[in-house]
Amino acid sequence: MVTVRVKLKSSAPPRYDIQIGHGLLLRLGSLVKSVAPSPACGIISDQTVAPFYLAAAVDSLRQTGFRVTSYVFRAGESSKNLSTSSAAIDAFLTARLERSSPVIALGGGVVGDLAGFVSAVLLRGLPLIQVPTSLLAMVDSSVGGKVGVDHAMGKNLIGAFHQPRLVITDVAVLRTLPDVELRCGLAECIKHGIIKDRTLFDFIAANLEKIHQRAPDVLSRLVARNVRIKAAIVMQDPFENGPRALLNLGHTFGHALEAVAGYTGLRHGEAVALGIIAASRLGLKRKLIAVAQVQKIQSLIAAVGLPVCLSSLDVDAAFSAMHSDKKVHNAWLRFILPTTIGKARIVSGIPESQIKDALESLTL
């Protein structure tokens, strides 16, 4: 037997900037051109965001010389699938995008995940520019390079790691974000506070009213602090082999709740909020966290206006849905459990009964 060993050269690790400010959307063309010069670009947006911001984005890009092709799809998680991706790919290939052509994600988390997946696989990878328009996308999904689409068997089961070339975060667009979506973004902010940053947790609690009023300076500080946490964790662990798992606090429970709700009954942020509560109670059960800390977590989630309980839940179905989540490791579920506000750890080997009890507690 002959063995030929292939050892690839180490490529330069990706680096990119996240720019956070007011009115950046009006400078979109020059910002994109500075990192991804090309004769052409593609924009992906959805029918909720496009009426507000697509025309301005296209204008700015055209003024800097880009030939622009837009693909707009029906808003919502139910569009985040291979079939929508395929339609966007059709549009961009017809428009003759090239390997240098950036794909711009203009929208919330669903748009970013889907546009990210399209940019990852089209022509084996095009530069991705994230322009998040929801709080959730700004503080979470636009940073870190996880892109993908859903499958009937679960969320984000098809995807890639594809880092953006640039993230352009214009907090001015939060002005048009519906309250319910603002609250969903706050679920991820609270998550960041719980796993890494007690000061952030307290900042959210102290500024709830200003956040809901969309006070620009408070929003900028909120977004920047969250982005720094997310970026620091991603930098340590780009492929989710270690510490990045902390970001899944509330998500193993949350994804299961979304799955049994069929992706329509419950928003992602709402599911994460409930998931954080379930994880906190599981931590309490296992004596990892004090009851006062769990109460503080529940109080802030309630104060934000996020759900803290469900009217009913098929616990067995939710438990079963957890096992199709892609983070299943050697057939054992791993959970992120808070140990205090500002710290969390990875725990596996938890008995089925305790997991089901935590799910059950959400209906009380």
Added chain:
Amino acid sequence: MVTVRVKLKSSAPPRYDIQIGHGLLLRLGSLVKSVAPSPACGIISDQTVAPFYLAAAVDSLRQTGFRVTSYVFRAGESSKNLSTSSAAIDAFLTARLERSSPVIALGGGVVGDLAGFVSAVLLRGLPLIQVPTSLLAMVDSSVGGKVGVDHAMGKNLIGAFHQPRLVITDVAVLRTLPDVELRCGLAECIKHGIIKDRTLFDFIAANLEKIHQRAPDVLSRLVARNVRIKAAIVMQDPFENGPRALLNLGHTFGHALEAVAGYTGLRHGEAVALGIIAASRLGLKRKLIAVAQVQKIQSLIAAVGLPVCLSSLDVDAAFSAMHSDKKVHNAWLRFILPTTIGKARIVSGIPESQIKDALESLTL
């Protein structure tokens, strides 16, 4: 404006072995287990290869403790699309493959490309094991990490760079490879000889009869020498930014010929053979290569039994098809042209008329 810079840690560059020998398929289970231990694995094969080798592969994997799920599709380039990928993904998710579960590509180039794409995007990336069963897949497509599927607008327009964890090349399986497929593999071997290795070119010319008789020692030497060339180029340039472009000798013409033939009239190896002839003649026209060298190239291609001309060709359609190829660079086509047997270079800025003349010459 606040800027947060994300700089990812450099991850260890991928390395993997290509094992070449006789009878390796019988040891498949232990070879796979040594690089990708997991409770489960998936195999993708096609209806041509599966009747010969699938049962043996599954047996070997089961004996080493893998739970095995197979997905077999209708053979041929026309199956290499998103829809087949999606069906394979359905099968593997239903079988609850996990992030550690290897996906094994058992077949020729189409199987390897499609299984590679599935492994690249399923759960954001599973370990890929290439088990090439055609000469073309052994010497070319199984090495290098380019995976993908076709789109109505062109070949391999959707894909990724996803390096295999291991390549298991059992030359014993070439026994059942149809002659026409053996010839197609030889087109890529001749290409390697022209761009990098005059000795290989001469070895093929001197051993044509033994190759056609499937003499085991000659086939092993042939495969190993080709794999070393391909591996050396891939190691230098994993993402096809520089020297790897040399491997495209004959491919810009070839893909266009395949596209106008609708992916069914012409095999890839046949199209590459014709593409090498067109590129050689274009090199001659531009005084880059001597006429005697071009004649030697044409003679070997003819001696192998590969086509050296077409009965008819829509030159305008073929020229147009070149522009939807993903290698279009700033709207300019780049060609790999041989300068002698053993060396080639990248040339761009060639006038349309010369490109069309080279295409036209194939019908003479």
